Ligand SMILES: Nc1ncnc2c1ncn2[C@@H]1O[C@H](COP(=O)(O)OP(=O)(O)OP(=O)(O)O)[C@@H](O)[C@H]1O
């Protein structure tokens with residue numbers, strides 16, 4: 403029982419990271435049909451920038467802000483340089499373009515930060531034991547921040563004029579243009595959101611899972627699977643998908659085999675795409691973002 | 692003059708659809724544009740609202756040249772386009788659809804936008820009862836009303852509508868056309884594209900007939916209704932079974948709409 407609780411908790415913490423990355427995929431895909439393969443690199447870059455900012459003597463909160471701001475700028479510049487100029491964007495074209503950006507970012511990170519994996523220092527170091535389950539304080543931070551950020555993103559799309567305008571672009575781009583919403587600006591904002599949530603996932607996960615120039619690959623793939631589980635156009639679905647994936651992974655690693663851990667995501671993805679292409683929670687009429 | 696269009700050319704890829712369209716709409720006028728399927732009516736509206744590139748010609752709104760601007764700019768400069776098939780935002784509520792209709796005026800005081808919303812809802816009271824409902828769950832007629840109301844929320848100089856009667860029961864068409872008449876009587880300038888030529892000409896001040904990308908006939912409704920060629924080509928299907936040649940009925944007084952059965 404303790405084992406199960408321990409695994410569940412670890413799974414939720416891991417899932418919270420996937421959820422944040424999945425939100426990034428959904429924010430962009432719903433608005434423009436772009437699948438951003440550099441989403442994982444946003445997380446890796448944020449982790450590395452935060453580590454090096456901390457190493458240069460900045461206090462941790464400042465290092466985190468610097469990292470998130472840097473990635474936000476990278477995301478916006480990426481959108482302007484590679485997405486905005488394309489006249490007839492399709493999902494396939496977007497895969498090629500963003501794969502290019504992902505590769506370039508990886509090379510850049512390797513060049514600047516070297517090949518080693520490092521961990522950012524935890525917000526609160528240490529472990530607390532509750533009912534026999536040992537919990538890292540950092541895991542609590544991960545859950546807290548992921549919950550607050552998910553709620554904030556949901557609120558943004560549900561309540562603000564800009565958020566509603568982004569949903570309008572996702573649902574009826576022609577009508578959105580006719581009421582004066584710029585699809586280009588919508589795409590830019592969606593990249594900004596994706597950059598911020600991806601960066602937060604990166605700085606939060608770094609103390610536990612460490613960060614290197616190639617951490618983005620696994621994070622990006624898992625985040626993408628989580629987003630797909632949730633139907634790829636729903637924030638709520640993405641968050642649920644993240645938690646489902648995180649928990650299933652740790653349960654598999656704990657009860658079956660650690661080696662199968664990474665296979666879970668892809669088995670789940672295949673099953674969902676075959677059985678329920680709209681996502682496990684998806685009704686097709688479900689709100690986009 | 693609210694809208695002046697001269698020598699407008701537009702098309703899709705290598706296909707030119709509009710071969711030099713001229714159109715003038717006076718302030719406060721309701722102008723109907725009729726024509727057969729494929730005549731280029733929708734293409735004309737798309738070019739006017741900037742969805743489609745203008746290849747040649749000029750478009751003036753209130754005397755200002757707006758040729759070649761994108762839809763975001765044109766929406767802000769007073770052209771509202773209520774598109775074919777309504778295109779409401781389906782998972783957003785009726786209230787949010789209206790809110791986004793006023794997107795170009797989102798920095799205006801909210802009292803001003805609230806007043807506009809009250810006016811739009813007064814025109815379509817059914818929408819007032821459904822403000823919290825997702826637009827995709829409205830009936831076709833209600834969605835059309837919402838699309839018109841959303842267009843009005845931009846406080847346009849010219850409201851352009853693409854076949855608002857399509858697929859609706861005659862009673863609903865009557866409701867919508869009555870609302871358009873009210874808007875015209877309030878001084879709004881309207882461009883109404885219709886297959887339902889008779890219903891459109893019944894409320895219009897003037898009409899244009901389009902054929903294969905050109906304006907082939909223009910005049911006041913009684914002239915259009917009385918013209919033998921126009922009758923034969925564009926009004927035939929709408930005639931009563933008796934055939935009623937020369938049925939050049941003038942516009943009914945008071946702007947009410949005489950609907951034809953099936
Ligand atoms: N997206 C498009 N791509 C290519 N050709 C198009 C496109 N849309 C319309 N056309 C062509 O342009 C011509 C005019 O079409 P348009 O939709 O403007 O006609 P319409 O007068 O609105 O007809 P309807 O009364 O059926 O709505 C048609 O020949 C049509 O096939």
Ligand SMILES: [Mg+2]
Pocket residue numbers: 732733734775853854
């Ligand atoms: Mg049409």
